[in-house]
Amino acid sequence: MLPASDPSAASVDAFPTRAARPLVVLTAAQADGIYRHRFAVAHELGHLVLHADATGDSRQEKQADAFAAKFLSPKDSILPFLPRRMDLARLAVYRCRELGLISDTTASRT
Incomplete structure (x- = not known):
């Protein structure tokens, strides 16, 4: 490096x-x-x-x-793990939890 x-x-x-x-x-x-x-x-x-x-x-x-x-992440390997439809609200909750803006408990309630 x-x-x-x-x-x-x-x-x-x-x-x-x-x-x-x-x-x-x-x-x-x-x-x-x-x-x-x-x-x-x-x-x-x-x-x-x-x-x-x-x-x-x-x-x-x-x-x-x-x-x-x-x-x-080749298409055939990653496709089974990806959602079929984008859920921006769920992504926002996940990101807020990841950043420490909300707790795991709060995230699980939304």
């Missing part, structure tokens, strides 16, 4: 390089969750696989995000 003292580490989760061999370097900038690190690595792998001429434009970033999402 890139040391937190490196100025570029503050705004970058990870980046790929094609030095002697392809390599993904993680930074400590967003070390708050393993899932974010996993996504960052899969995103950079997407750049290595898809973009020999990586320019970092928004199209390439969207492609790398799509690659990471499909790599980490």
